[in-house]
Amino acid sequence: DTEVTQTPKHLVMGMTNKKSLKCEQHMGHRAMYWYKQKAKKPPELMFVYSYEKLSINESVPSRFSPECPNSSLLNLHLHALQPEDSALYLCASSQRVAQNTEAFFGQGTRLTVV
């Protein structure tokens, strides 16, 4: 199993809503990542988890709150988002942080904030 599974595939939320994005992998990877991708742009790193601990936060606003409940799951909690937060949110995993192995990406959650 070389899959990273993200749910939901699409999400529309209002600016006062609270929602969560979910990511799951069963490859035994101990590094997991959240990226944000706007149209026609490369993925931008948001958070890195290493062994279930947050190791990198790329100065992401607090309205985005990551959580890693166990080694297979990664969540991104969303609250009071702005329309400019609309984007494709990608989850990825790799064996270890900063190790020379590929990162596997999920198919993303297309988020629209209205």
Next chain:
Amino acid sequence: GESVGLHLPTLSVQEGDNSIINCAYSNSASDYFIWYKQESGKGPQFIIDIRSNMDKRQGQRVTVLLNKTVKHLSLQIAATQPGDSAVYFCAALGDKFYFGSGTKLNVKP
């Protein structure tokens, strides 16, 4: 910080021709590089990787070349097919993965 960029934002090729996509990086400490393919509405898909102790690596129809002297890597796709149409990103690994700006490959039948 790391900068990884691409020379050509859009590349159009005829089906059956070879494609070459280029990428430059700025951090000489990067020692691992990946090419990803991203189709519309999907996540990036791994194509091929190369470590800094190599200058060439071949896969099925794809070849990655790494020139550490000028901090440049390229992706060559042989006999380009319509299914190769996508955006291609290079990524360099320092303390984390940095992505280049992407090249859109259009394959004309």
